[in-house]
Amino acid sequence: MSHQVLHHNLFGSIVMKALTFHGKQTVHYESVPDPEIISPLDAIVQVNRAGICGSDLHPYHEREKGLDHGTVMGHELVGEIVETGQEVRRFKKGDEILSPFSNNCGRCFYCQRGLTCRCIYGHCYGWVQEGKGLQGVQAEFVRVPLADSTLVARPENVTPEEGLLLADILPTGYFCADMADIRPDGVYAVVGCGPVGLMAIVGAFEHGAEVVYAIDSIPERLSHAQKFGAIPIDFKSGDPVSVIRDATDGRGTDAVLEVVGNESAGRLAADLVRPCGIISAAGFHTEEHIAFSPMEAYDKNLTFKAGRCPARYYMERLIPMVQQRKYDLTSIISHRMPLSEGVIAYDIFDKKLEACTKVVLQPGS
Ligand SMILES: [Zn+2]
Ligand SMILES: [Zn+2]
Structure with missing residues (x-):
């Protein structure tokens, strides 16, 4: 009919x-x-x-x-x-x-x-x-x-x-990477390897990234992340902050692509990012407050970008x-x-x- x-x-x-x-x-x-x-x-x-x-x-x-x-x-x-x-x-x-x-x-x-x-x-x-x-x-x-x-x-x-x-999900992941001012010599982390996070990994590589860490705890999501070229970190078996700091002379990542949209993901992003780095948040957030303080943002010279793609x-x-x-x-x-x-x-x-x-x-x- x-x-x-x-x-x-x-x-x-x-x-x-x-x-x-x-x-x-x-x-x-x-x-x-x-x-x-x-x-x-x-x-x-x-x-x-x-x-x-x-x-x-x-x-x-x-x-x-x-x-x-x-x-x-x-x-x-x-x-x-x-x-x-x-x-x-x-x-x-x-x-x-x-x-x-x-x-x-x-x-x-x-x-x-x-x-x-x-x-x-x-x-x-x-x-x-x-x-x-x-x-x-x-x-x-x-x-x-x-x-x-x-x-x-x-x-x-x-x-x-x-x-x-x-x-x-592809435009949103790509947009998240676009907001992160990616350079080939940088180190990046994607927090959350659901569909948008996986597309953010692709977006990061398409923007020229060479080192992208992928943080999640679900095995199949981490394995997808690895297939797209990221280095998987299971936060239940290791601390992403110490893994990434060890790999960056203690600095942290140049940018964090945060696609989860909750307070603990926001907090992790703030801990992962190096001084003068960028937090790019393309996940829809429903909390009332940002996970880090204005003082922390000042002390770290943080740039925070967020929003709908x-x-x-x-x-x-x-x-x-x-x-x-x-x-x-x-x-x-x-x-x-x-x-x-x-x-x-x-x-x-x-x-x-x-x-x-x-x-x-x-x-x-
Ligand atoms: Zn959607
Ligand atoms: Zn219009």
Whole structure:
């Protein structure tokens, strides 16, 4: 059945299936209203693949509060256009697309400077608060506002799974490395080797790093890190601070790429970084305070950079790197599951069961 047929069926608009938020650690697989074109700049996309991301776990655990119950979860997708608003010019029905995790206008002060993450008209998929915002992509269909400036046509030699990594984790990891002012003679540490951390390792090498330590405690994540070229440190069997200080004449790293987003990771980053170094924090933080004091920052001449990645800006720049296939990026995908198994997929990803690193959901499979 085509989307349009579903759209106009006689049984009202409750037709598609989606994963929706219903409170702490509660996601439902249920029928929700089919998305509709609201603005002439909108497109409706049929989701072919949707990722579950570490940042989905913040609302899932209510560390990030305010998400309306019933909101469709998720922000990582690849898909196909099934309907376009009257003013959409670059795309038509049937086009396969990539999308960053937030939409953007392409014209405002921020978009013109490549800071698409702070577009004044931008929203992240999967965040609706007090009725305002954008539904998520862990669904059969999603409405994409500002489609022309947000979406990118999927190049033929980028697979859907590679395209899915371009939605968030690859640009975010690369951005984390970009903020770290990497030089070939430096020593770097990545704190947290989940999907974004693994992409940050790749990003660090792509920026010219030669020595990258990878810190985590989960064996399969450390082994992925090692495959990408990093030196793994299991913090449960050794102290990363002393290992790295021993290797750097007691100085510490030139920069730390911190992608975990909690206080202990922030504290570790502050302990690892050398005087006049950089902490680059691309993990979403939900704490109220930074893990180090202003006095410590002064005494160490610290530079702290943080924030959401302008994924749309990086996406096009990273496509050639994905096409070169220098790294087996999709090897980090551990689970491929139908959307209908999304509830259990959240549990597996959250609890890191079955050596879970990254989950890809497939609607309609
Ligand atoms: Zn994500
Ligand atoms: Zn904008």
